Amino acid sequence: MNNLDWETISSKYLVRAPWATLRVDTCRMPDGTVIPDYYVLEYPDWVNVIALTSDNQVILVRQYRHAAGEEVLELPGGVIEEGESIEEAARRELLEETGYEFEQIEFLSELYANPATATNKTHCFLATGGKKTSEQSLDRGEEIIIELVSLDELKDLVLKNKLGQALHTSGAFYALVKLGLLK
Structure with a gap:
């Protein structure tokens, strides 16, 4: 099975609030492709x-x-x-x-x-x-x-x-x- 995990090169927080946090990551895919602006919402479970x-x-x-x-x-x-x-x-x-x-x-x-x-x-x-x-x-x-x-x-x-x-x-x-x- 191929490893499909992405590598996080960097992260920057744009919003930090009690109910939601928004960050933008720069990621590298296994094939080397770099995704410069991947937005992630951090919510509590x-x-x-x-x-x-x-x-x-x-x-x-x-x-x-x-x-x-x-x-x-x-x-x-x-x-x-x-x-x-x-x-x-x-x-x-x-x-x-x-x-x-x-x-x-x-x-x-x-x-x-x-x-x-x-x-x-x-x-x-x-x-x-x-x-x-x-x-x-x-x-x-x-x-x-x-x-x-x-x-x-x-x-x-x-x-x-x-x-x-x-x-x-x-x-x-x-x-x-x-x-x-x-x-």
């Missing part, structure tokens, strides 16, 4: 969760997404904070966004958001046995409406392309397969 309540309702969140310019139906989730395990992040995000705590949480998948231009991964979990224990504790700039749907409704939303976030749709597919609802 994320988690998302297919969250099932104790009566098997799926917790979805609806929120406005400014870049898309519309409200989007998604899975609960968010950024993994420094020093936090991916499972801790999933549990924290669930509690903050939904007010639910879960008996079990199981890792499903790890996917790149866009490995051509972004460094981050999304880690997806299936949480079961959820019970409402508190009110939402949202970050500044978050407005989230909780929607409960059945597993059959989730399957229908996924198959009809009604979840607005590609990585959430992927996670939902993994969960539906794990639960025996898709083959």
Whole structure:
């Protein structure tokens, strides 16, 4: 097998901000070709969760997404904070966004958001046995409406392309397969 790895000759940061960092790299391909301006977005890793309540309702969140310019139906989730395990992040995000705590949480998948231009991964979990224990504790700039749907409704939303976030749709597919609802 040929080595397809690129060599990074130099990097220069153009933007360093809490939610996104943009750098431009100069790279050399294995055949010697130099790519002078390759832009890379550095984002923190994320988690998302297919969250099932104790009566098997799926917790979805609806929120406005400014870049898309519309409200989007998604899975609960968010950024993994420094020093936090991916499972801790999933549990924290669930509690903050939904007010639910879960008996079990199981890792499903790890996917790149866009490995051509972004460094981050999304880690997806299936949480079961959820019970409402508190009110939402949202970050500044978050407005989230909780929607409960059945597993059959989730399957229908996924198959009809009604979840607005590609990585959430992927996670939902993994969960539906794990639960025996898709083959």
